Amino acid sequence: MRLDSHVVVRRAAFTLDLELTVEAGEVVALVGENGVGKTTYLHAVAGLVELDDGYVRLGDRVLDDATGRKHMSVEERRCGLVFQQHLLFSHLSAAENVAFGLRARGVGRRDARAWAREWLERLGVAQHADTPATRLSGGQSQRVALARALATEPDVLLLDEPFAALDVTARPAVHALLREHVFDDVRPVVLVTHDPADASALADRVVPLALGRPAA
Amino acid sequence: MSAPAGSDVFMTDRTRSGHETTSPAPRVARRRRAPLPLLVPAALGFLFLVAPFVALLVRSPWGDLGSLVTSQGALQALWLSLRTATAATVVCLILGVPLAWVLARTSFPGQNLVRSIVTLPLVMPPVVGGVALLSLLGRRGLLGSLLDTAFGFTVPFTTLAVVIAETFVALPFLVLSVDGSLRSADLRYEQAAAVLGASPWYVFRRVTLPLVGPSVAAGGLLSFARALGEFGATITFAGNFPGTTQTMPLAIYLAMQDDPSTALALSLVLMAVSLAVLIGLRSRWVSGLIGVAS
Known part of the structure; x- marks a missing residue:
């Protein structure tokens, strides 16, 4: 399974324009300050935000294609999204x-x-x-x-600031938990965090994001 | 009337008292002495509301209460009232919750107009509602004449007409209450459910309804109370036939003409039912649920 995406979402404050491919089993960390569009990217992949341009492909399925005006409904996408606030019922x-x-x-x-x-x-x-x-x-x-x-x-796992709600002492345990029980060889993972230390500790690849675009 | 957040309208007092118990600061602040120009009208206003009930209690024929309330006519009217108000509440729930959902969760042209029309029975004299219902469902009404010629079936002056009249006046209470709570509910829970693969209908049943459940319960209780007290639309549209359309309010009005002590006794009964509804609205059960939802 492979996530292949080019997400363009125009907002008043910024335009998110991010081309990102995540291979099977790869963990990619999106890192950046608050408000640069990290969460918007995850929500676009999950279908909660519609693309203004670009595409999202997952394995051989097309979830979104702005040029073909295709937008698969949220419940059909098979995305695993863990919200920053968890949102348990x-x-x-x-x-x-x-x-x-x-x-x-x-x-x-x-x-x-x-x-x-x-x-x-x-x-x-x-x-x-x-x-x-x-x-x-x-x-x-x-x-x-x-x-x-x-x-x-799910075919892809999207983690939004998984450490924001935890105190610092709990982090090593969660890092270990994610490595041992959550990440596998098959599923692509996109991890959003504002903390570069968390990103480099967990991710195979770190993508810095600044105001909607990959930072230099 | 651009719809107010219904639940807020009805629940201000509860949220305030809830706030008071959690933080001591406002309690101290509220203990200050009210200035006389506010205190006097406030006291008068309260007296104005409570004095009639005191008079009702004082003048009630306590000695004969048992026999008056359990007389055949009274029991018949009470039983009819409870049945029709319950049926009206059920219809309100079945129609009103989806209506509130459509108002709160979708957007379409003329939505504000629809919202205003939904609240119209709140501000309209019920007797006008009765006349309107007759124009639609009366024997010569728009729809009623069709029913009459096609099936030989007439709605007015039946128990069904009572339920229809009560539903007509009670429905806005439910819609406003649920609409307000849907619009203030956190949409992200519904999004989370959709990401997990839940269809919109599944999300509505398993996430949205539990989320706004307290408002549905509160709106249902208010609708029931409104249906129970309905007079104008009922007497206009359904008439005043003992056993089929004579509900408690109608029976009280009739008794007032020639048997005031029965009227007083029946009024006491209705007042007790209303009090029970009020206690239901404020009970731990409902307010506890409201605490979860907000």
């Missing part, structure tokens, strides 16, 4: 959050639940499976959000 437990994507695709309740447990276990939060999402700590909710995205077996 507050009326559901951790396990129900992880099972959500599977249930939405028609997987039966028991199978979805078993699968969700497995992912919670891999990410080290199995003991919180029945905890309401609102009662999880920042670090726990991040792991649940990761599990929720991964449980749907």
Whole structure:
């Protein structure tokens, strides 16, 4: 699987114009100050933002093609997006959050639940499976959000500032977690962060971004 | 009337008291003495609202209350009122939640006009609503004449007409409440659900509805209360037949002519039901849910 994209999104404050190809299993970090369009890029790939120009291809599927006026709907794209604020559904437990994507695709309740447990276990939060999402700590909710995205077996993983909600001492553990249980040889990963240290520690390739364009 | 955020209109007081318990500062600030030019009208205003209820309580025929309230006519009217108001609330929920969703989540030409029309029954005299319903569904009405010739079926002066009249006046309460809460809800949760592969219909059922559930509950309770008290549209469109269209408000009005003590007793019953609705709106259950949603 390979992510092949040229994303052009015009905003009042900036124009995002980024050509980015991520190979199977590659981890690319987009690094830049707040407001340069990093999140906009992730949302464009996930389909939450429409392209003004360019294209997004994932494997042999065309998700977006501005010239051909193609825009695949968000729910069909098979993108795993972990939001900066995690956005766990507050009326559901951790396990129900992880099972959500599977249930939405028609997987039966028991199978979805078993699968969700497995992912919670891999990410080290199995003991919180029945905890309401609102009662999880920042670090726990991040792991649940990761599990929720991964449980749907997405074709690409998009991580938006995965360390923003964590205190500094928790970072090494999350780095290890991502390397061991989240990154694999197949799925391309785009990681957005404003911290160059996190980027170089985790990514195969760092792409600095300044006001919508790759920095020199 | 460009729709106000419905839930805000109805829930200001609760949010304020919630705020008070969490932070001590405003409580101290609110303890200051009110200036006389504000205090006097405020006290008068409160008295104005509460005095009639006190009079109602004082004048109520407490001794005969049991027998008056359980008389056949009273029970019939109460039972009819509860049935029709419940049915109207159900119809309001089935039609009103989707209507609120379309108003809040889509954009189309004339949307503000649609929103104004939805709120029209709020500001219109209910008796006008009754006349309007008759023009549509009456035996000689636009639609009613068709129903009459095609199926020999007439709506006015039936229990169905009561439900229709009550729904007509109660629907705006539900739509406003849910529309306001949908528009202030955090869209990102719905986006997160869509990214996970959920269809728009699945997102609505599993994310949006739980998110605005408290407003749906509050709007439903308000609709029920409004339907229960409906008088003008009902008597115009459905008439005043004991057992089929004579709801509590109609029975009270009729009793007032020749049997005031029955009217007082029935009024007490309606007042108790309204109080129950009010307590429902303020209960821990509803406000707890509201706390989650906001």
